[in-house]
Amino acid sequence: MRAIAALDGLPISDPGSLVDVDLPVPDLRPRDLLVRVQAVSVNPVDVKVRAGLDRQGAPRVLGWDAAGTVEAVGEAVEGFSPGDEVWYAGDITRPGSNSELHAVDERIVSRKPATLGFAEAAALPLTTITAWEALFERLRLDGSSRGDLLVLGAAGGVGSIMVQLAKLRTGLRVLAGAGKPESREWVTALGADEVVDHHDLVASARAVAPDGVDLLFSAHSTGNVEAFAEVLKPFGEVVAIDDPVGLDLFPLKTKSIAWHWELMFTRSMFTTPDVAEQGRLLAETAALVDAGRLRTTLRTAIDDFSAAGLREAHRLLETGRTVGKVVVHR
Incomplete structure (x- = not known):
């Protein structure tokens, strides 16, 4: 599958800071969903993790916001089926969502708002x-x-x-x-x-x-x-x-x-007993969005799901002057 990886903690102005790579399709844990990612948003955590990478270390797939379609499910999954449109923020201890296919625990996922497209939805989870x-x-x-x-x-x-x-x-x-x-x-x-x-x-x-x-x-x-x-x-x-x-x-x-x-990764990092609360609150948020009571915070959409598109999203975020969210989509 195609993915975008960060290398060497390079400045975002360097074309080598984020590069297109081919990686194996991830293996699924029993409670995992395999999601075909349609859109991601960029958050300060992406910039921090990229900047802190060791030189000559292993490539790191970033991305902790995603919206897409379920492609396959793990053997213990009960709440989702292939074809479901979902959104989530992921787990910082696992590879990120800047990839064609992404594995994520079903407990931190919900169905995305039906009234939002993938790009609009990807702005919100994290x-x-x-x-x-x-x-x-x-x-x-x-x-x-x-x-x-x-x-x-x-x-x-x-x-x-x-x-x-x-x-x-x-x-x-x-x-x-x-x-x-x-x-x-x-x-x-x-x-x-x-x-x-x-x-x-x-x-x-x-x-x-x-x-x-x-x-x-x-x-x-x-x-x-x-x-x-x-x-x-x-x-x-x-x-x-x-x-x-x-x-x-x-x-x-x-x-x-x-x-x-407040760190929204605490539940997934430690697999706390209430880890499914994140999926529940995303489901409640989706209902509020579909009822017209909450709006997407998307302001900048980049139609280029590639290393070049993500470098531009990181560059914009690093200016410190963005309003709302920056999303990269297919």
């Missing part, structure tokens, strides 16, 4: 799982939750779905962190109640929440902890998804602010 777990598991929010949630990086992949989920399933006022006009327009269209200028976070947040905010989502924590301590109320909470090295959380102590980590 970021939806991340936002869902952050809001409803780490922060334990529900329909009775009230107060202010500040979503930083709200025009990004996770932020774009978090704004929608928070407005749909909680009673929170959602403040969206954005900078450039395009980002401000995007988050407002997604339902944000207020827009906060992340370039002047403390002053901008105080202007719309003078008493402070209750909850804060962070995709970039390095150098911002003191600002978080300023804008959060006493006993506030932060949920973060980035990988800051040596992060100092001491500025949060005076206000007894809690810090939560």
